[in-house]
Amino acid sequence: xxxxxxxxxxxxxxxxxxxxxxxxxxxxxxxxxxxxxxxxxxxxxxxxxxxxxxxxxxxxxxxxxxxxxxxxxxxxxxxxxxxxxxxxxxxxxxx
Numbered sequence: 001x002x003x004x005x006x007x008x009x010x011x012x013x014x015x016x017x018x019x020x021x022x023x024x025x026x027x028x029x030x031x032x033x034x035x036x037x038x039x040x041x042x043x044x045x046x047x048x049x050x051x052x053x054x055x056x057x058x059x060x061x062x063x064x065x066x067x068x069x070x071x072x073x074x075x076x077x078x079x080x081x082x083x084x085x086x087x088x089x090x091x092x093x094x095x
Contacts, residue, residue: 018086020059025082026052032088033076044076051075058084 014036018028026047034041054071072081074093081089 012091014090016088016090018082018088020086024052025055025059029055029075029080029082029088032090033078033080036078036090037076047075055082058082059086 016032018025018032022028027041029051030041030044030047034044037044051071051073058069058071067084070081070083072079074080077093079091079093083089
C-alpha cells in the first residue's frame, strides 16, 4: 500500500513512498495521483501499458543497495520520478 500519511509538499514537490514488494506498483502510482487530484483512480487514464514493466524492473534487480536508479515520466499533468527505494516525487507540469 502506498504510504500517504508521510507526504510532504516542498516547493510544489510532493513525496510519497511506494511498497516495492507489492505485485502491481503502477497501480500505486495511479492511487498517488488520484489522491493528489482528489478523484477516484478509475477516473484517470490507464498507466499500466505505459510504465508498468519499467517500474517492476526498477524494484526487482539490482537491489537498492547496489544501484541508485530512477524512472521519470509524465502522467495526468504531473512529472513523476520513481526511485529504486520506492520514493516517488510528483511535480505539477507548467501549463
